[in-house]
Amino acid sequence: MTKHTQAYVAALSPTQRRIAQLGVVFVPIVTQITDILRVGSLAFYYAFKKPIRWREVLQQSFFIGNRSLAFVMIVLGFLGMILIFQSGFQAKRIVGDLQGMGALYLQLLFREFAPTVTALMLATRVGTGIAAEIGSMVVTEQVDALRMNNAEPIQYLVVPRLLASIVMTFVLSCVALCVAFGTGMFVANTVFEVNVATFYNTSLLEWGDLIIFSLKALAYGITIPIIASQAGLAAFGGSEGVGTATTMAVVNASLAVTILDFVLSGVGYIFFFS
């Protein structure tokens, strides 16, 4: 707090001071949310406006999709094994019957784990990448150079990442679902001796599960690049500013994924599962 601000705060009444303290906490949060919404709305506006840099969309798809594939597969593969191992032990102790485990597990993967855990992985891997790339372009004046040449940075930098992320988050969620189910099936078969044909049970799956899966993948695919791009575009200073932007991108994107998961699960419950 500067000397000027300290003197200003000292002159306030206790009630005014409490309100001012609230402002210190909430004003930066509201400002950031407003900026994320601004970047998001502009990105959607430019996503429907020519020209779209399709070559860049393909490059970003490779970066988001192909380069994240191994990471997502390994994490979801191990998570699938751990989930079945732990839940199998509990189920065996309480119920003793593991016939329905595959059906329940598949439903859980569709509704929750496949899109959400994939998105959390992408928030760290892709979110940092986008924020660092755009952030370093800001601090090296490349974004100013774009503006000086009448190229809108959001159209030029954010839109290709947004389009690539929408497609690749969905694709990666599908891959993650298959991998997690496959590794889960392997553990169920080897540890609990559940037959593969018994484990592969789609009887509990409903259309609502597919819709919620797709909605979540779409929502995360939109949210992660927009939050990361906003963090990058707001970077200032030198390498320290880029570091702050990447940290901000991971924290905000992970928070957004978690909150969206809660909201969309609630929506799913109200419309499909209640």
Added chain:
Amino acid sequence: MIRIAEVYKYRGHECVINGVNLVIPQGTQVGLIGPGGAGKSLLMKICAGLVRPDSGSVLIDGTEVVGIGDVEMTSVRSKIGMLFQNYALFDFMTVEENIGFPLRQLGGRTEEEIRDEVNRLLLAVDLPNTQKLFPNELSGGMKKRVTFARAVIANPPILFYDDPTAGLDPVTSGKIFALLEERRARGGTTSIVVSHDILGMRDICDSFVLMDHGRIVFSGTREQIEASTRPFVGQFWRGEADD
């Protein structure tokens, strides 16, 4: 012509541009000099519409830059070429794509015409056969020359050079200043050069503006600045340290 009137810019409670008034006549090259942190680059960015001042007015060829919308700013920026202090070359583009970028953005030319113009400029800045290189494959001096080529390719009537020789050796600095001088000699371009290199700037600018702590402390020709009896002006011009 560029007309700056009563421009103020605050960072927190600190006034970083403090009531600047300046007129740069059409076709002149002005050297904007001053110690680090004086507000030179910031003032240039305000003129280019990249930073919005807290108050004041900036007229570029009669068009107000402060507070105008994106559409109006597009027509103003198409008149301006800018050489950035940190090169600002797009690292995902080749040299050819970087230099041709302003022409592609303006439209109205074929790819072949753009390529020819890029090749002509690359020869002019003494960088033949670098078309397919990426910025990370170039030295500092080469990057500056590519940035210069990108700034001038569309023949803008206004040019802003932000520290064109920062971090360069004296020989390369000399080459850059020669390019600036060549551009000035052609006439018709209004330009601002921000630099700490007083020696290099002496012969290529029509007049000089000295800034300190966000204010203009002196404005005049080379003869006037050399004849100034004000200690700060004399010390800065001659590069003398405080006693």
